[in-house]
Amino acid sequence: MIPDPLSPSLSLHAAHGLVDSLRGALAGATCPQWVGVAGDSYRSRHGEVIASVxxxxxQIQAALDLVPSFDEERNRALASALADASISQPELVMLGAW
Incomplete structure (x- = not known):
């Protein structure tokens, strides 16, 4: 099957993988070897930064979760347009103009 170039499914899969990778990296983001003022500052703000990230x-995950519904809506609109064209201009549909 030839992938639909207008469908975001390929890049959507890659984006989900990237978000998962970022979550994994974030979970292991600690620098206990840091000492001094920089280490103290890092440790005091670590929880705040992790929560922000x-x-x-x-929010990125929520946006990615919406993409399939947009894709389905686009497909429904295309199918509706094809159905309307087959009624109003059946010769174009039969010729493959759609």
Whole structure:
């Protein structure tokens, strides 16, 4: 089967993988070997930064979850347009103009 170039499914799959990879990297993002003022500052803000990044990743995930419904809506609109064209201009549909 030839993939539909207008369908976002291929890049959507890659985007989901990227978000999952970022979540994994974020879970292991600690630098216990840091010492001094920089280490103290990092540790004091670590939870805040992790929470902020998790929020951004959640928003990205929510947007990615909406893409399939947009794809389905596009397919329904195309099918409706084809059905309307087959009624109003059946010769174009039979010739493959659609």
């Amino acid at each position: 998790q929020g951004v990743l959640d």
